[in-house]
Amino acid sequence: AQSVAQPEDQVNVAEGNPLTVKCTYSVSGNPYLFWYVQYPNRGLQFLLKYITGDNLVKGSYGFEAEFNKSQTSFHLKKPSALVSDSALYFCAVRDRFSGGYQKVTFGTGTKLQVIP
Amino acid sequence: DADVTQTPRNRITKTGKRIMLECSQTKGHDRMYWYRQDPGLGLRLIYYSFDVKDINKGEISDGYSVSRQAQAKFSLSLESAIPNQTALYFCATSVAGGVDGYTFGSGTRLTVV
Numbered sequence A: 001a002q003s004v005a006q007p008e009d010q011v012n013v014a015e016g017n018p019l020t021v022k023c024t025y026s027v028s029g030n031p032y033l034f035w036y037v038q039y040p041n042r043g044l045q046f047l048l049k050y051i052t053g054d055n056l057v058k059g060s061y062g063f064e065a066e067f068n069k070s071q072t073s074f075h076l077k078k079p080s081a082l083v084s085d086s087a088l089y090f091c092a093v094r095d096r097f098s099g100g101y102q103k104v105t106f107g108t109g110t111k112l113q114v115i116p
Numbered sequence B: 001d002a003d004v005t006q007t008p009r010n011r012i013t014k015t016g017k018r019i020m021l022e023c024s025q026t027k028g029h030d031r032m033y034w035y036r037q038d039p040g041l042g043l044r045l046i047y048y049s050f051d052v053k054d055i056n057k058g059e060i061s062d063g064y065s066v067s068r069q070a071q072a073k074f075s076l077s078l079e080s081a082i083p084n085q086t087a088l089y090f091c092a093t094s095v096a097g098g099v100d101g102y103t104f105g106s107g108t109r110l111t112v113v
Helices: none
Strands: A003-005 A010-014 A019-021 A024-026 A031-038 A044-050 A056-058 A064-068 A073-078 A087-095 A104-106 A110-115 B004-007 B010-013 B019-025 B031-038 B042-051 B054-057 B064-070 B073-078 B087-094 B108-112
Touching (some): A003 A104, A024 A073, A024 A087, A031 A064, A031 A073, A044 A056, A044 A064, A073 A087, A104 B042, B004 B087, B019 B031, B019 B087, B031 B064, B073 B087
Parallel strands (some): B010 B108
Antiparallel strands (some): A056 A064, A064 A073, A087 A104, B004 B019, B019 B073, B031 B042, B031 B087, B042 B054, B064 B073, B087 B108
């Protein structure tokens, strides 16, 4: 069974500082990995994905994520945090070759608080 | 207009009542999903549909039913609502395979009293 772990319920970072939101995963094969962001009273918005190729993936709003196969991690990063980045962030994983319906498993979410 | 529209946005209903949550999309995606979000539990899949004639149970389908009325419409029903169905419900769509990620609606906050 596949799974996603987001070990931190909340991450606090000062505005202008780099931020990291952690994600580790478990799948039987090779993964597709995703990050989503949820602002208050809104649905989840797609940020970025890793399918194949370069381990450093760039996405929306200046975010990037690094795929590390040996550590089964896909941490979300941003060089300089903005107050407007404060939101709930979800990591998600899908097995690349599960056949039929490729189930997507979401993590439990990490609340990012950027302090002015 | 939003790509994925959910109605209503908020709903309070009584235990035992039947309620329907509606979802419509303009993305042209074949695949549609209903998820439930609870604090600390993330998103859990209730039902999914690959096309109008295809309905599949997710991990927590008990107490729920769905109808895919058209490619663009996918509704979720609670036949007899109970308080532990109080949650935030999301509809989502994707292309086949989902490799481009999902497009989510803004959600329906349902409270069962």
